[in-house]
Amino acid sequence: MATARLKNLQKDALRVVIVGAGPAGTRCAETLVAAGIRPILLDENRRDGGQIYRRQPEGFTRDYATLYGSEAEKARALHQSFDRLRERIDYRPDTLVWSLTPGQLCCVSQGKHTTVDYDALILCTGATDRLMPIEGWQLAGTYSLGGAQIALKAQAVSIGRRVVFLGSGPLLYLVASQYLKAGATVAAVLDTSPLRKRIAALPKLLARPGLLFTGMKLLAQLYLARIPVHLGVEPQQVLGDAASGVSAVRVRTSHGDNLQFDCDALALGYHLRPETQLADLAGCRMRFQEVSQQWVLDTDGEGRTSVRGVYAAGDGARIRGADAAEHAGRLVALALLQDLQQPVHGEALALQRRVLAVMDEFSHGLCQAFPWPAAQAKALADEAIVCRCEMITAGELRSVVREKGACEVNRAKAFSRVGMGRCQGRYCSQAGAEVIAAAAGVAVERVGRQRGQAPVKPLSMLTEELKQAEEVAP
Amino acid sequence: MSARFVRLAEGERPTVRLMVDGEPIEALQGDTLMVALLTRVSALRQSEFDPGRRAGFCLMGACQDCWVWTRSGERLRACSNEVREGLDIVTRQPEAIWPLRG
Numbered sequence A: 001m002a003t004a005r006l007k008n009l010q011k012d013a014l015r016v017v018i019v020g021a022g023p024a025g026t027r028c029a030e031t032l033v034a035a036g037i038r039p040i041l042l043d044e045n046r047r048d049g050g051q052i053y054r055r056q057p058e059g060f061t062r063d064y065a066t067l068y069g070s071e072a073e074k075a076r077a078l079h080q081s082f083d084r085l086r087e088r089i090d091y092r093p094d095t096l097v098w099s100l101t102p103g104q105l106c107c108v109s110q111g112k113h114t115t116v117d118y119d120a121l122i123l124c125t126g127a128t129d130r131l132m133p134i135e136g137w138q139l140a141g142t143y144s145l146g147g148a149q150i151a152l153k154a155q156a157v158s159i160g161r162r163v164v165f166l167g168s169g170p171l172l173y174l175v176a177s178q179y180l181k182a183g184a185t186v187a188a189v190l191d192t193s194p195l196r197k198r199i200a201a202l203p204k205l206l207a208r209p210g211l212l213f214t215g216m217k218l219l220a221q222l223y224l225a226r227i228p229v230h231l232g233v234e235p236q237q238v239l240g241d242a243a244s245g246v247s248a249v250r251v252r253t254s255h256g257d258n259l260q261f262d263c264d265a266l267a268l269g270y271h272l273r274p275e276t277q278l279a280d281l282a283g284c285r286m287r288f289q290e291v292s293q294q295w296v297l298d299t300d301g302e303g304r305t306s307v308r309g310v311y312a313a314g315d316g317a318r319i320r321g322a323d324a325a326e327h328a329g330r331l332v333a334l335a336l337l338q339d340l341q342q343p344v345h346g347e348a349l350a351l352q353r354r355v356l357a358v359m360d361e362f363s364h365g366l367c368q369a370f371p372w373p374a375a376q377a378k379a380l381a382d383e384a385i386v387c388r389c390e391m392i393t394a395g396e397l398r399s400v401v402r403e404k405g406a407c408e409v410n411r412a413k414a415f416s417r418v419g420m421g422r423c424q425g426r427y428c429s430q431a432g433a434e435v436i437a438a439a440a441g442v443a444v445e446r447v448g449r450q451r452g453q454a455p456v457k458p459l460s461m462l463t464e465e466l467k468q469a470e471e472v473a474p
Numbered sequence B: 001m002s003a004r005f006v007r008l009a010e011g012e013r014p015t016v017r018l019m020v021d022g023e024p025i026e027a028l029q030g031d032t033l034m035v036a037l038l039t040r041v042s043a044l045r046q047s048e049f050d051p052g053r054r055a056g057f058c059l060m061g062a063c064q065d066c067w068v069w070t071r072s073g074e075r076l077r078a079c080s081n082e083v084r085e086g087l088d089i090v091t092r093q094p095e096a097i098w099p100l101r102g
């Protein structure tokens, strides 16, 4: 959809579609509504809020402070803004966008397939956990770190009786302290990032002193509660058996000691990766972000992708966190309005850009302080599972590189099936790329990235017929 | 098999009855199927590729490790579907008489 076409459309005839009702999508919708546009807002979830400000189900009674801690006021403000918008936008929850062609989205809602036409598309699709395998991570009881948080936030349960937190990133300390506060037993917090990385990142982290302070407070809470916290660990193995799952986690400390923590659950995660599949299907250009060592969307400073009429904001474009997502949502809406030749206050644009520059600096600091542990992929034992969907090992992946010369991720995927399973590469493709790069002896950006494929999530092809059959069945 | 998940709060909700693999169970209103199951047992399903049991991974609809089925063959993600009174769930894929695709 060329901008030229956008300009010719009347505001009320213009079909603006936002995918994702998290902080980015909500603020984007709000800004468009203020300019007289009624966007369509699609989200796979039943309720608005996105990841961080996920709402608990009806009938749950915990208050904002309990649920969102230091972010309670932001959560309340976002939910209230959304509630005010409800009547002024075309909000369609429970709607997965599973593919797209230029000008049209393919959706599925409660088993029914629908299409939604668009003139302008704004992708606010957020992020998922970024994972690096550890030997034994396929055992039942290993959850993604974000998943461990969802269990608590959305369902008021702990993922186990004794939980180990392993990985790196701010979320590691946040979720561990949320578990502690909720009365769960935290067996240990094991961070692969050494202290010196954090010290080196301090100048950048000081871009947002408030957040830095919150982070230090979390750490202090864990120490005060006498939770074992180790920095700079090397993950060794998740122990357990096929029938009952996780029974312990073993790491090597920075002093070279082997430590083992008994537990029945492991929360594992290394910060986040953007959900870029839809943008990829739309043909939007991606770029390798040096500081985070991953592929992100190549947008201009305001959220325009390389494809005209397709915009992106929030963690789905690149990982900058929830506050930045709100600002990026507002900014991308202003960018669209500009492209539509609508009056936009230069000051409003400049303000959002200024705020985002500070948040960029901070997010780079986080990447430095809690680096992606690429070296682990190289050190991974041949028997370790890389693809937990189909149980494909690091050794099998290495052998397609060595024997078939498959040094590009999509080729290696075709031979090894890593990235072809149920998760469609969300949890294995980045680590897989590192394993391939290490085996081929090249830099990870040289092995490429896994292409997005439709459907972006597996579809159950059963539709209404089945529901009817279920109703008439005795 | 002992429970995997531990309830920490919100225990005051009304109960909902449903069937899982032919057995009646009770859950709390607002529970996801995953929570309804894993507060009773330690896994959701058998892996198709190894002897391992599986209990989900991401809880946000991204990994698809938590599939269960209605008795008539509709596939559900246990982490993103709530319990309903009278729901009849099986944890093994029923004989596929419908065109299933994954």
Ligand SMILES: Cc1cc2nc3c(=O)[nH]c(=O)nc-3n(C[C@H](O)[C@H](O)[C@H](O)COP(=O)(O)OP(=O)(O)OC[C@H]3O[C@@H](n4cnc5c(N)ncnc54)[C@H](O)[C@@H]3O)c2cc1C
Pocket: A019, A020, A021, A022, A023, A024, A025, A042, A043, A044, A045, A049, A050, A051, A052, A053, A095, A096, A097, A098, A124, A125, A126, A127, A128, A129, A145, A146, A147, A149, A150, A171, A174, A272, A275, A278, A313, A314, A315, A316, A320, A321, A322, A323, A325, A456, B060
């Ligand atoms: C599990 C998890 C836990 C997190 N916890 C915290 C935390 O405690 N504190 C913190 O500061 N940050 C946290 N983060 C990061 C934080 O969530 C993000 O920075 C913030 O939510 C980004 O906002 P967003 O609007 O870009 O995306 P999100 O809030 O992630 O919203 C994206 C929305 O898009 C929808 N969507 C995606 N793809 C599709 C599709 N194909 N079709 C339809 N809908 C789709 C999703 O359902 C979702 O509602 C967490 C991230 C994750 C993944």
Ligand code: FES
Pocket: B056, B057, B058, B059, B060, B061, B062, B063, B064, B065, B066, B077, B078, B079, B080
């Ligand atoms: S646990 Fe990942 S999709 Fe349900």
